[in-house]
Amino acid sequence: MTTTPPSLNSPPAQGPTPLGQPETIKLILDRSRRSTRTVPIRRAFLQKEVGKGGTKSPGALTDLVRRSAKRPLDLYLLLSAVTSSGDFSVTEWSTTWARSVGIFDETAGTAAVSRAWKVLKELGLITRARGEGGKSTITKLHEDGSGRPYTAPGEGVGDPYFQLPFEYWDKGWYSILSLPGKAMLLIALSQRKLKFTLPQERMPKWYGISADSAGKGIRELMKHDILVHVDDEWFDTLKTRSGRGSRPVYSLWPPFTPRALGEPTADEETTTEVSSDTAPKE
Template identity: 90%
Template sequence: MTAVSRAWKVLKELGLITRARGEGGKSVITKLHEDGSGQAYTIPGEGLGDPYFQLPFEYWDKGWHNNLSLPGKAMLLIASSQRKLKFTLPQERMPEWYGISADSAGKGIRELMKHGILVQVDEEWFDTLKMRSGRGCRPVYSLWPPFTPRALGEPTIGEETTTGISSDAAPKE
């Protein structure tokens, strides 16, 4: 029993739990936030500012963990981490930002688009010195349900998009 008491003591000192005496002298343990701040525990991914994201159950249930290649899985995780309905995935920045090659990022993006997990919903113009005109264009993407981050709603695809997918189209499996 002393090993368990020592473990509870360490967790309490780390600010991961509170420990109090309850009914009949038994310990009542309450978990706290995992950052050690002593704040109340919250379920990961519930708030928009929360750094955690979750892959939906369908990722495993529908076999995506077996069917996607490594570049596809990497780009799904990167896209999921964006925590927005619409986002860009600049392939030339992937080595610097995420440590994967631009080629692997491109393969992953194409694979996710082929399966209807990732869709292009718009284009974004930006200023750049790499182009003679000083302006560049890049695609804006959205994850299709069930991969859309919770609490953000459903993506919409307007008539003007270049994907050819209507807003009532279902993702391919």
């Protein structure tokens, strides 16, 4: 008689049954006490300024996508949800974080979470220290990866951020979407507009996301009716015989429709057509 070994991603059959993944995430979100039930994330996580003159380069998200670092991204978003005040830190057992990413074996879960925190620390997004009772204290740093202390976004003009709603976890999108889908959802949210374009050929330069990954993420979001093609934008170009080209215009469907965005930046106060031959105003 043969037996099938238990999966590391399933609760053990013997002993007290640990809390499941959705239930663990719910408890973590409940302790955040965010009345808006949204998570503010600076655009710098996706695209940061380098030097003077408004020059921008891909942010920390590109490193996570290139490393296929799904667990570090999942933990970072959940950490961002729960660290809402004070020194923006949280002290918790590794096994709790492991359950939040669907790992129920204590040894394997602790190791996986440790590796994920290491990735985020290398990117300058967090610090990690020993906490009481065998727990670890994770402190969130500024989203631009500079290692600066974290501050609440939106306190002044020129500090654009977007909101990730708790429905991302409530409705199970954290487990449904692939890494490209999650990346493109964050990029779409960062547009801070009801209608916007997502030119795939520009994603490598703007966000460090390959055109193929961007296309996969967009198609996935459209499949789940998160992203909807609502119009087409025409522009002048020498890349077509007619001298005119078009690209899709998208909108995010509820619950991901942009909200609570704070004051618009100078570039967002006016809407201009984006040419395929020039970089966009960010």
